[in-house]
Amino acid sequence: SDIGRLSIQCADQPGIVAAVAGFLAEHGANIVELGQFSTDSENGEFFQRTVFHLAGLTDALADLERDFAVQVGSRFAMKYTFTSTATPKRVAIMVSKYDHCLLELLWRNKRGDLDMEITVVVSNHPDLEADVASFGIPFVYIPVTKDTKAEAESAQLELLAGKVDLVVMARYMQILSAGFLFNVGCPVINIHHSFLPAFAGAGPYLKAKERGVKLIGATAHYATANLDEGPIIEQDVVRVSHRDGVGELERRGAEVERSVLARAVQWHCEDRVMTFGNSTTIL
Amino acid sequence: SDIGRLSIQCADQPGIVAAVAGFLAEHGANIVELGQFSTDSENGEFFQRTVFHLAGLTDALADLERDFAVQVGSRFAMKYTFTSTATPKRVAIMVSKYDHCLLELLWRNKRGDLDMEITVVVSNHPDLEADVASFGIPFVYIPVTKDTKAEAESAQLELLAGKVDLVVMARYMQILSAGFLFNVGCPVINIHHSFLPAFAGAGPYLKAKERGVKLIGATAHYATANLDEGPIIEQDVVRVSHRDGVGELERRGAEVERSVLARAVQWHCEDRVMTFGNSTTIL
Amino acid sequence: SDIGRLSIQCADQPGIVAAVAGFLAEHGANIVELGQFSTDSENGEFFQRTVFHLAGLTDALADLERDFAVQVGSRFAMKYTFTSTATPKRVAIMVSKYDHCLLELLWRNKRGDLDMEITVVVSNHPDLEADVASFGIPFVYIPVTKDTKAEAESAQLELLAGKVDLVVMARYMQILSAGFLFNVGCPVINIHHSFLPAFAGAGPYLKAKERGVKLIGATAHYATANLDEGPIIEQDVVRVSHRDGVGELERRGAEVERSVLARAVQWHCEDRVMTFGNSTTIL
Amino acid sequence: SDIGRLSIQCADQPGIVAAVAGFLAEHGANIVELGQFSTDSENGEFFQRTVFHLAGLTDALADLERDFAVQVGSRFAMKYTFTSTATPKRVAIMVSKYDHCLLELLWRNKRGDLDMEITVVVSNHPDLEADVASFGIPFVYIPVTKDTKAEAESAQLELLAGKVDLVVMARYMQILSAGFLFNVGCPVINIHHSFLPAFAGAGPYLKAKERGVKLIGATAHYATANLDEGPIIEQDVVRVSHRDGVGELERRGAEVERSVLARAVQWHCEDRVMTFGNSTTIL
Known part of the structure; x- marks a missing residue:
């Protein structure tokens, strides 16, 4: 129940992986799986799915989302969603x-x-x-x-x-x-x-x-x-x-x-x- | 070089397999592979591919075809071809x-x-x-x-x-x-x-x-x-x-x-x- | 319920397919599917599975088996079984x-x-x-x-x-x-x-x-x-x-x-x- | 010819992805493909393959390797290799x-x-x-x-x-x-x-x-x-x-x-x- 997933999608541009990885590291989350794809190295669309472990995720989720919006999401004009495996669809x-x-x-x-x-x-x-x-x-x-x-x-x-x-x-x-x-x-x-x-x-x-x-x-x-x-x-x-x-x-x-x-x-x-x-x- | 193939196609009807097998047996040919299919048990189209061994096939092929036309082919209104593996396409x-x-x-x-x-x-x-x-x-x-x-x-x-x-x-x-x-x-x-x-x-x-x-x-x-x-x-x-x-x-x-x-x-x-x-x- | 299957296995030898097909034709059965294989054209083991249609199969099955034993099975020293799709295993x-x-x-x-x-x-x-x-x-x-x-x-x-x-x-x-x-x-x-x-x-x-x-x-x-x-x-x-x-x-x-x-x-x-x-x- | 690959392998531990992504971003390299795997979220072995674009890679490669050793490789006790697609094996x-x-x-x-x-x-x-x-x-x-x-x-x-x-x-x-x-x-x-x-x-x-x-x-x-x-x-x-x-x-x-x-x-x-x-x- 401490496993979360972050899905992001935006125009490809330098620094996305570093920004997301840095954000998660600063918030105490450890990346356990990362998948990434860009449709083109120039002007492509970028996709990333990151599975992470964060102790106390359920309580921390709202804060995490709010911080991400400010620190990463808006900077790259991302669509993104956080989900927790504790809450099945x-x-x-x-x-x-x-x-x-x-x-x-x-x-x-x-x-x-x-x-x-x-x-x-x-x-x-x-x-x-x-x-x-x-x-x-x-x-x-x-x-x-x-x-x-x-x-x-x-x-x-x-x-x-x-x-x-x-x-x-x-x-x-x-x-x-x-x-x-x-x-x-x-x-x-x-x-x-x-x-x-x-x-x-x-x-x-x-x-x-x-x-x-x-x-x-x-x-x-x-x-x-x-x-x-x-x-x-x-x-x-x-x-x-x-x-x-x-x-x-x-x-x-x-x-x-x-x-x-x-x-x-x-x-x-x-x-x-x-x-x-x-x-x-x-x- | 004594291996031949007989391909036949006609309206499905009783007795085809028996007639073909009987014909080959009477002419001294031994069936080594036989595939057969009918599109339907009633009013279907029938297909058969028979691979046979016959000593002296190359010399016998013309006679075999002529006899088959008379004894089997015309009786069932078949399309058929004999080929010999000695003559590649x-x-x-x-x-x-x-x-x-x-x-x-x-x-x-x-x-x-x-x-x-x-x-x-x-x-x-x-x-x-x-x-x-x-x-x-x-x-x-x-x-x-x-x-x-x-x-x-x-x-x-x-x-x-x-x-x-x-x-x-x-x-x-x-x-x-x-x-x-x-x-x-x-x-x-x-x-x-x-x-x-x-x-x-x-x-x-x-x-x-x-x-x-x-x-x-x-x-x-x-x-x-x-x-x-x-x-x-x-x-x-x-x-x-x-x-x-x-x-x-x-x-x-x-x-x-x-x-x-x-x-x-x-x-x-x-x-x-x-x-x-x-x-x-x-x- | 008029569909039967005949499985045979014996030493490969000339005339098997003709004998089986002839037997079925004489008994009024129409072959609807036939599969056949020999492990070797010389001294091989021969296998054949024949699916046939015979009106009134259920009543005829015992006679068919008895006749087959006499007319075909013993001649080729076959192992064989007749089954009817009317009797599932x-x-x-x-x-x-x-x-x-x-x-x-x-x-x-x-x-x-x-x-x-x-x-x-x-x-x-x-x-x-x-x-x-x-x-x-x-x-x-x-x-x-x-x-x-x-x-x-x-x-x-x-x-x-x-x-x-x-x-x-x-x-x-x-x-x-x-x-x-x-x-x-x-x-x-x-x-x-x-x-x-x-x-x-x-x-x-x-x-x-x-x-x-x-x-x-x-x-x-x-x-x-x-x-x-x-x-x-x-x-x-x-x-x-x-x-x-x-x-x-x-x-x-x-x-x-x-x-x-x-x-x-x-x-x-x-x-x-x-x-x-x-x-x-x-x- | 400006495309390079970085392969790393080390004991899994928090912060690796962030450190590597940060290093590449600071050196002007843009990640174009990233694959990552850990054998276990606890005490696992971590693997990452990163493909990046860096203008002038051929000339920059030696410096990049030296900086990486100091800034990232030694910190995580990594095995790593940089290769350039300009130099096929x-x-x-x-x-x-x-x-x-x-x-x-x-x-x-x-x-x-x-x-x-x-x-x-x-x-x-x-x-x-x-x-x-x-x-x-x-x-x-x-x-x-x-x-x-x-x-x-x-x-x-x-x-x-x-x-x-x-x-x-x-x-x-x-x-x-x-x-x-x-x-x-x-x-x-x-x-x-x-x-x-x-x-x-x-x-x-x-x-x-x-x-x-x-x-x-x-x-x-x-x-x-x-x-x-x-x-x-x-x-x-x-x-x-x-x-x-x-x-x-x-x-x-x-x-x-x-x-x-x-x-x-x-x-x-x-x-x-x-x-x-x-x-x-x-x-």
Whole structure:
């Protein structure tokens, strides 16, 4: 509980690493992990993730943030966040009928492999209620039809906005409106069942079969108003052959989907993912 | 030199395997490898590749083909071909300035890992002449400009049509016309430097960088009149990160390109690849 | 339910494929999938897996087997088995405290991706009883101590011998005696948490960390009296780095273990795995 | 040519990152890449690789090193090295008859993908002389027999000791003595044709075939007096099947060997590899 993380992002310029390291050293924090990246040595964007140990972090956090703003943040015009591992992110999972991505997240979380607090599972179908209940997590059924979509999104926002730090679409088979994405007030991670940008949109496994590809994949990305176009966090593929029908592609793909989504959620919860334009930097 | 291969393709129907196996047994051939696939158990398309040993194959081949036509081929309305490993395929390689795919094929062939007879390398640039010469293979320089493309293709056809069994575009940076593909009279394999259908067309590594994908790939496919849309033979990918610029994507991608193309050419030369619609069956 | 499988194994000799195909054709069966392999074209061992469709298979199966013995099996001195997909294999799972391999098998089976009838889960610890109960499968707790091992194995044999077609050790942390393996009367599949033969025995993740390997893996193999030396069915690896401590190796390894074991069990249940000496042929 | 690298290694302790970053900032250097790792937050070993830009680096390097020793190095009891990308490492390649690893290194170097100065190729066989000559690199043939090994190593040391920064054994099929390794005075990288620690020693592909493994691999490691036991730099594997004989394992393995060795050499030449005990940290 004395482990904190500092994520920063700003225009690249000399002296950032020295300033941050000096600040932490002066405040008694010891750096235990440091990742750093610049998109270009001239006029690039700079990213840094620093994990540090500081005795009494929980009490010191507010002061640390205030001092950093004055001493470092404003000097370099940084975006930055301090987080403490003592406070795991609050996460809502949205799901429809497919259980594989949901169960993978619930199981890894229960097992202690994926540090987050799953506060609620929201679904437009009642099917997975018992599965979720067995993990002791609230399940909220909010049906969605073409006519009730706006109303349903209002109910979802009521439940989520301001109350969670992350929303995960674990094969939630509805498109979230731009309004929802704006108003929910936190990042939304989606898993798409293809190797984007190939086979964007619906029915990727059927399209993959028709095109005769030799590998299929899955893509975890931040949801944006442009469907399937948000910044990619993680992707992976698995080899298939002419012998695999669409059903087998779905089964093989489900394995890739759940591991790709779990990795993306884990990295996000560990403050490893930073976005710039439409790309992500994973530190 | 007593090893032959029989490739067949026809509408699926009962008794094909028995008829082929019976035919070969009666003619004294022993099956040493058999691959078989049907797209569907009802109304599917059937594919079979049979490798057999027959003492005195070279002399017997013509009789075998004639008998097969009468006894099996016509009965099942098959497309079929007999080949002998004693007669490797004659292959022409087309290339521009990038050497990596060309050298991989030349080196594997010289080393005995890729059984084919490379009869000529054709290029629209003179740059790789010395490299090719060191392998003792003829290099023909046929420049291509916008104005001379038709003329250049005529010269290429003069050199290739009827004289080779396969053309390999080893990063040949010109689009072959539908007329060329028709008149060359043999399959043409192309390597595309992306994981098709993602990033079809020119500049795939730049597009991949802009989209922020986490894997890049390469695709070997048969060239057709529809650019980058022909039947896929083989694909592979390699993991990249935000740290890799376009130049590094090109370097990493070059590794994937050469291994993917080499596998595709090898499978083709071993008569493993059969096409149906826009897909391939690899047996 | 009209789909059957015929697995054969014998000394390689001319005419086998023709004889089998002819037999099936004469009995009205249509081959829908055929895999075949010979270890050597001279004096090799021959393996064939044939999937066929036969209307009324369930009633015809006994006659088919009897005719095959007379007409084909005895002629080639074959080992062979006929199975019907209408009768899934009866499988017992043995487990200790780690749940990941067990849950993967239970979940895939429930989802319809892994066709078998899990008749019982046997454990030397009571910890996973509730998890198993939620799948509606009997859980039998048989504690094992150094002093009670023989007694415990008797109780296990009482439960399993003659009643199951396969035993899966899903991270069962006890060594089964040669006597147990002999008396249980069916194959036993084990998952070892390393890339065998590297790091055989106990504590492979610690050994892997100490040796500084860059990939860790898992191996599914048939259990034999020689610990960790039985025929390998499937293996896979995942990349690790100097940053991963032993705990992280265990977490990453757990993912590989469950997918490797699931594939091995699936292939076994589909009659794809044949053993010869200490190797397996997967058709 | 104004790009430098600073590699440091010492006992972990508060303030290292700040001290190094402060030093570089004060000397006008801008950090363009920083990798950092500690084996443990308490009593761990600390590693850092810093790439920096400094106008006029070549002239400033000597002063920079002297100042660093006084201001930072001695304070933390560091091992450290400064290098400049303007001075590529001098590399000798040792080889026997197999050409694949050698050609991969020569070709990548020629192409500009692998920044080093290959000063000489040493072989105990004359076979590859012409191949090496075509790259314009000196080839020295030093035969080795059981009786002349000591003498041969003396000749090799005469050629190499003090004249190169790295020796690469690119399938050099002789064991280098502990004396040679000590006296050559620079790191020696070896490629072993198996996934160590599996199948250490001679004939790994045959052993792999006999054990029936489903993946084969290669391992690049620093050579030490204990054969095949030195710190591992990189490993990779490729899937094989029962169909692959020993010859095919060798062919598939050769592909893995050359890419694994090339990556290891590249990382070493970029000062990314640091050793601690028998493990490597790759930054």
